[in-house]
Amino acid sequence: MLEKIGTIGAKGKLASVLVLLVILPAMFYSIYEFTTLTRSEALIGDIYRQQLDVVLFSLNQYAWDIANSWTNSINDDLVSHTTSQKALSSLFVRFLDENAGIRCLFLTDRSGTDIEVFYPGIRINPRAQFTTNEIAATLRRQADAVERLFRLQASGYRKIDPIFIKDKAGETSLALVFVSVRRNGTHQVVGMVIDAEGFIRDVLGRKMDEAAGDNFLLSVNRKNSAQIVYATGEMSQGDARQTKDLWLFPDYTIGIRLRGQTIDEVVRARFYRNLVLIGLLNVVLIAGVWVVYRTVRHEMELAQLKSDFVSNVSHEIKTPLALIRMFGETLQLKRVRSEAKKQEYYDTIVQETERLTRLINNILNFSRMEAGKKEYHFEPADLNTIVRDVLKNYSTHLENEGFTVSTRIDGRLPMVDADGGAIAEALLNVIDNSIKYSHQKKHLNISTGRERTTVYVDVEDRGIGIDPLQQKRIFEKFYRVSSGLVQETKGTGLGLTLVKHILDAHKGTVTLRSEMGKGSTFRLSFPIHSNEQT
Numbered sequence: 208m209l210e211k212i213g214t215i216g217a218k219g220k221l222a223s224v225l226v227l228l229v230i231l232p233a234m235f236y237s238i239y240e241f242t243t244l245t246r247s248e249a250l251i252g253d254i255y256r257q258q259l260d261v262v263l264f265s266l267n268q269y270a271w272d273i274a275n276s277w278t279n280s281i282n283d284d285l286v287s288h289t290t291s292q293k294a295l296s297s298l299f300v301r302f303l304d305e306n307a308g309i310r311c312l313f314l315t316d317r318s319g320t321d322i323e324v325f326y327p328g329i330r331i332n333p334r335a336q337f338t339t340n341e342i343a344a345t346l347r348r349q350a351d352a353v354e355r356l357f358r359l360q361a362s363g364y365r366k367i368d369p370i371f372i373k374d375k376a377g378e379t380s381l382a383l384v385f386v387s388v389r390r391n392g393t394h395q396v397v398g399m400v401i402d403a404e405g406f407i408r409d410v411l412g413r414k415m416d417e418a419a420g421d422n423f424l425l426s427v428n429r430k431n432s433a434q435i436v437y438a439t440g441e442m443s444q445g446d447a448r449q450t451k452d453l454w455l456f457p458d459y460t461i462g463i464r465l466r467g468q469t470i471d472e473v474v475r476a477r478f479y480r481n482l483v484l485i486g487l488l489n490v491v492l493i494a495g496v497w498v499v500y501r502t503v504r505h506e507m508e509l510a511q512l513k514s515d516f517v518s519n520v521s522h523e524i525k526t527p528l529a530l531i532r533m534f535g536e537t538l539q540l541k542r543v544r545s546e547a548k549k550q551e552y553y554d555t556i557v558q559e560t561e562r563l564t565r566l567i568n569n570i571l572n573f574s575r576m577e578a579g580k581k582e583y584h585f586e587p588a589d590l591n592t593i594v595r596d597v598l599k600n601y602s603t604h605l606e607n608e609g610f611t612v613s614t615r616i617d618g619r620l621p622m623v624d625a626d627g628g629a630i631a632e633a634l635l636n637v638i639d640n641s642i643k644y645s646h647q648k649k650h651l652n653i654s655t656g657r658e659r660t661t662v663y664v665d666v667e668d669r670g671i672g673i674d675p676l677q678q679k680r681i682f683e684k685f686y687r688v689s690s691g692l693v694q695e696t697k698g699t700g701l702g703l704t705l706v707k708h709i710l711d712a713h714k715g716t717v718t719l720r721s722e723m724g725k726g727s728t729f730r731l732s733f734p735i736h737s738n739e740q741t
């Protein structure tokens with residue numbers, strides 16, 4: 208019992224060691240990996256998003272720079288050409304012709320009364336023109352802002368202000384307004400009305416194509432409508448992963464996404480791939496730990512069984528030796544007077560010697576079997592003869608043990624290919640077990656018979672029976688049922704291992720039918736000798 212508890216404790220320790228040494232670190236590692244993975248994927252996502260932001264920022268900046276450069280060029284013209292109003296006008300018209308994104312220019316004095324409007328050389332739809340009244344009214348509405356521009360100009364800083372202005376058709380457009388000082392010292396308010404969609408298509412569009420390259424898709428959308436003004440490739444509304452308002456035209460947004468997979472898809476795919484790898488790693492690890500645990504547990508059980516075996520064998524040897532010695536000494540001292548008593552003592556000594564011999568033979572056979580050195584000599588044999596011989600040799604012993612034996616021999620059994628000695632040994636082991644494990648009803652029934660291509664011998668007892676859960680294990684080496692009545696009976700746990708080995712060598716089988724408390728029947732079956740399989 209104590210030994211059993213010892214093994215259970217050791218198994219528990221082994222399991223905890225494996226859990227502590229392998230599973231726990233692996234779990235911590237996985238959790239750590241999982242969190243760093245989530246963090247690094249989020250980081251990668253952020254970096255991608257920042258990269259997209261940078262692209263959008265640079266495009267916005269570009270649009271702004273272009274508009275700025277236009278105002279600069281107009282300012283330069285105004286500053287350098289003061290004399291001829293006509294020359295200035297033709298300069299402006301050429302400028303408007305060259306830059307498709309600008310609808311018109313207007314010039315006005317500080318009071319906003321003298322307004323001049325310039326259009327490109329091509330014919331302009333009259334409805335797309337701006338009335339001087341409308342320009343004056345707009346500037347009046349923005350009087351504070353205009354005043355500020357003058358103040359800044361006075362302190363040497365030229366600022367550009369965006370204002371919104373309506374054309375004859377009532378469409379609102381963006382106008383960039385700034386103050387310019389001509390060489391003669393007159394201050395002028397200059398307005399540059401920009402055609403948003405023309406600018407986006409013709410000016411910004413080219414830059415967008417360049418920025419998109421093979422990696423991105425870019426588009427500009429008009430807010431509050433599903434309309435895409437310009438896109439660098441196949442792109443539909445809502446496709447963009449990142450969007451920003453255009454600084455120049457707050458009514459429009461510019462959007463970007465990766466060509467092919469979106470950033471989120473790329474990051475998610477990477478995340479799941481890594482997650483699956485970690486999962487697989489864990490499965491392999493757990494499977495490995497399970498295999499190690501099972502192997503070590505099996506080895507530990509075997510070590511325990513071996514140590515039980517040694518103590519069992521010692522006990523098995525000690526009892527008959529003590530008896531032999533006791534009766535031998537009694538006889539030696541000539542203390543026994545009656546011949547009958549003497550005969551009884553001699554019988555006991557012979558019986559105990561036979562028991563010892565069987566025990567030693569079993570151990571020797573087992574060790575030969577383990578070393579793969581057990582040899583069998585097969586020849587045609589009659590199973591009935593072997594059974595009869597065993598019973599004849601064993602009858603006295605059975606009688607002494609208080610057993611009654613009934614037999615049912617099938618007289619027409621075909622021959623088998625067998626090693627007679629080995630079969631007798633197997634049979635003896637089975638009968639010996641029946642004797643050992645029948646405590647109350649001491650009856651044996653031995654029968655032989657044929658079943659299709661095999662012949663068999665059944666050894667049936669009315670003993671303690673075998674628990675169904677143990678029935679497979681009792682054939683394992685050193686294994687003994689360690690509960691209940693069996694504990695009281697000593698044994699080595701080798702008998703049935705030998706029986707199985709012998710039957711395997713004969714290409715036969717050993718099967719068991721048993722019920723707890725009712726008894727067991729062991730059947731040893733052998734294939735019929737090839738010439739007789741008819």
Ligand code: ADP
Pocket residue numbers: 640641643644668670671672673681682686687688693697698699700701702703704727
């Ligand atoms: P042992 O030396 O313990 O008898 P065996 O290998 O012959 O070793 O048998 C293994 C175990 O099978 C025994 O310990 C016993 O519990 C069980 N066993 C074998 N034969 C019988 C039987 N006829 N009735 C009940 N239990 C049996």
